[in-house]
Amino acid sequence: MKIVMIGTGYVGLVTGTCFANSGNDVTCLDIDEKKIEGLKNGKIPIYEPGLTEMVIRNHKAGRLHFTTSYEESVPDADCIFIAVGTPQSDDGSANLKGLWAVVDTIAPLLADDTITIIKSTVPVGTNRKMLDRLTELTGRDNIKVASNPEFLKEGAAIEDFTKPDRVVVGVNDDRAIKRLHELYKPFLRTEQPFLSMGLESAEMTKYVANCMLATKISFINEMANLCDLVNADINDVRRGIGHDQRIGFQFLFPGVGYGGSCFPKDVRALIHVAAENNMNAEILKSVDDVNDAQKEVLYSKIKKTMGDLKGKTIALWGLSFKPRTDDIREAPSLVLIEQLLKEGVNIRVHDPVAMENVREEIGDKVEYCEHHYDTLEGADALAIVTEWSEFRNPDFDYMKHKLKQMTIFDGRNLYDPKKMTEMGFAYYGIGLKGDL
Ligand SMILES: NC(=O)C1=CN([C@@H]2O[C@H](COP(=O)(O)OP(=O)(O)OC[C@H]3O[C@@H](n4cnc5c(N)ncnc54)[C@H](O)[C@@H]3O)[C@@H](O)[C@H]2O)C=CC1
Numbered sequence: 001m002k003i004v005m006i007g008t009g010y011v012g013l014v015t016g017t018c019f020a021n022s023g024n025d026v027t028c029l030d031i032d033e034k035k036i037e038g039l040k041n042g043k044i045p046i047y048e049p050g051l052t053e054m055v056i057r058n059h060k061a062g063r064l065h066f067t068t069s070y071e072e073s074v075p076d077a078d079c080i081f082i083a084v085g086t087p088q089s090d091d092g093s094a095n096l097k098g099l100w101a102v103v104d105t106i107a108p109l110l111a112d113d114t115i116t117i118i119k120s121t122v123p124v125g126t127n128r129k130m131l132d133r134l135t136e137l138t139g140r141d142n143i144k145v146a147s148n149p150e151f152l153k154e155g156a157a158i159e160d161f162t163k164p165d166r167v168v169v170g171v172n173d174d175r176a177i178k179r180l181h182e183l184y185k186p187f188l189r190t191e192q193p194f195l196s197m198g199l200e201s202a203e204m205t206k207y208v209a210n211c212m213l214a215t216k217i218s219f220i221n222e223m224a225n226l227c228d229l230v231n232a233d234i235n236d237v238r239r240g241i242g243h244d245q246r247i248g249f250q251f252l253f254p255g256v257g258y259g260g261s262c263f264p265k266d267v268r269a270l271i272h273v274a275a276e277n278n279m280n281a282e283i284l285k286s287v288d289d290v291n292d293a294q295k296e297v298l299y300s301k302i303k304k305t306m307g308d309l310k311g312k313t314i315a316l317w318g319l320s321f322k323p324r325t326d327d328i329r330e331a332p333s334l335v336l337i338e339q340l341l342k343e344g345v346n347i348r349v350h351d352p353v354a355m356e357n358v359r360e361e362i363g364d365k366v367e368y369c370e371h372h373y374d375t376l377e378g379a380d381a382l383a384i385v386t387e388w389s390e391f392r393n394p395d396f397d398y399m400k401h402k403l404k405q406m407t408i409f410d411g412r413n414l415y416d417p418k419k420m421t422e423m424g425f426a427y428y429g430i431g432l433k434g435d436l
């Protein structure tokens with residue numbers, strides 16, 4: 001099948017490459033010329049495990065192409081996927097400028113049989129608006145569109161895309177279902193459903209999935225904060241509830257709040273959609289508020305424990321919004337850094353892959369260290385924000401000698417509090433017994 005993937009970011013590059021890897025002829029298109037030139041030369045603009053090798057292999061095999069030209073790619077396409085960014089606007093709604101620019105550009109180039117598919121996360125009603133706009137711009141009444149939201153997670157994107165729990169497709173025309181089913185068949189194992197539905201239901205499914213997951217996180221964070229106040233341990237509570245299969249264990253890890261390019265913006269976008277329909281999305285508003293407050297929890301613990309922070313040095317492990325990605329959009333680390341800088345703290349940071357992105361955003365306001373142990377030299381405390389696997393089992397004896405004060409603020413509850421105390425550390429996690 002001939003596929004054009006418009007928007008070559010986290011989603012477009014991963015999904016385009018995976019479609020090429022299952023034998024399709026895929027052209028990834030982007031307006032960013034530098035990105036496309038780099039990709040043609042094997043330079044992958046993002047860190048995503050396994051992606052570089054897969055891009056280079058499929059490019060060399062002649063199944064994966066990169067271009068900035070709509071004219072060269074769009075007229076031959078069986079399927080056009082739109083995977084451009086839909087960032088948050090000032091009022092919280094999804095900004096669809098990029099998407100409409102794409103729709104207007106492809107309209108005069110669209111072949112009769114092509115299906116235009118929105119993979120970006122877009123508010124309910126967008127696919128139908130696209131159908132109307134394409135119908136008007138082409139003057140044809142046979143336009144086929146589909147909504148095909150993406151559920152992959154950064155850091156596990158290839159695994160998630162190639163082994164999806166489900167594929168959701170919203171259509172205006174049953175003929176689109178057959179082609180999309182054919183495209184996804186290599187990834188659908190036994191029991192993994194291919195769900196076709198109306199355009200609006202597919203659009204809502206994406207937001208409801210992300211909002212449900214965000215709700216679980218804000219819920220457990222609120223419970224962790226309460227545990228701190230009543231001398232209970234959230235880890236025990238988590239185990240105590242998770243074995244109930246109706247509740248489960250996933251997405252109930254307390255921490256420093258959810259970040260990334262999706263949960264924050266998607267929760268706010270759905271709040272906005274509700275408001276446009278005269279509904280007050282009270283739960284979602286609380287999820288968002290609780291999350292904003294949670295991003296400040298580690299700072300509050302540091303301040304409460306250490307008092308005046310002026311001139312103190314704090315080591316910080318982990319900058320990306322989650323492990324296995326270099327993405328720092330809405331990362332809790334940036335909130336903590338801003339608060340500590342305001343207090344006059346010297347901050348020494350390490351992240352396995354996200355330091356360049358942070359340097360681009362905040363410059364040399366913090367000291368970047370090559371190794372996570374280097375951050376500890378003379379530090380008054382260590383703060384852990386992202387649970388990279390190399391932070392899980394460090395050499396505590398070595399750390400003792402490097403740190404000026406044996407104090408750890410752990411935003412991801414990586415270590416056993418009892419053992420930490422036995423080793424002589426002052427250890428503060430999120431919702432652990434005896435915490436602040
Ligand atoms: N990042 C993720 O893990 C996931 C993201 N999504 C959704 O997928 C969409 C894309 O997200 P990301 O890939 O993270 O965004 P991104 O920001 O990484 O990439 C978007 C790309 O679109 C390009 N672009 C913008 N306007 C364009 C135009 N007119 N023509 C061609 N290219 C254009 C940009 O240059 C950029 O390379 C969003 O709606 C997001 O909510 C959905 C699931 C997962």
Ligand SMILES: O=C(O)[C@H]1O[C@H](OP(=O)(O)OP(=O)(O)OC[C@H]2O[C@@H](n3ccc(=O)[nH]c3=O)[C@H](O)[C@@H]2O)[C@H](O)[C@@H](O)[C@@H]1O
Binds near residue numbers: 152155257258
């Ligand atoms: O629409 C999207 O973009 C994607 O958003 C999330 O994926 P992602 O943001 O890449 O990463 P997650 O693993 O979901 O983590 C999001 C945030 O929640 C936090 N989190 C996650 C799980 C948990 O138990 N606790 C917790 O604090 C993470 O630290 C991170 O900051 C969803 O998991 C994907 O299904 C969805 O496709």
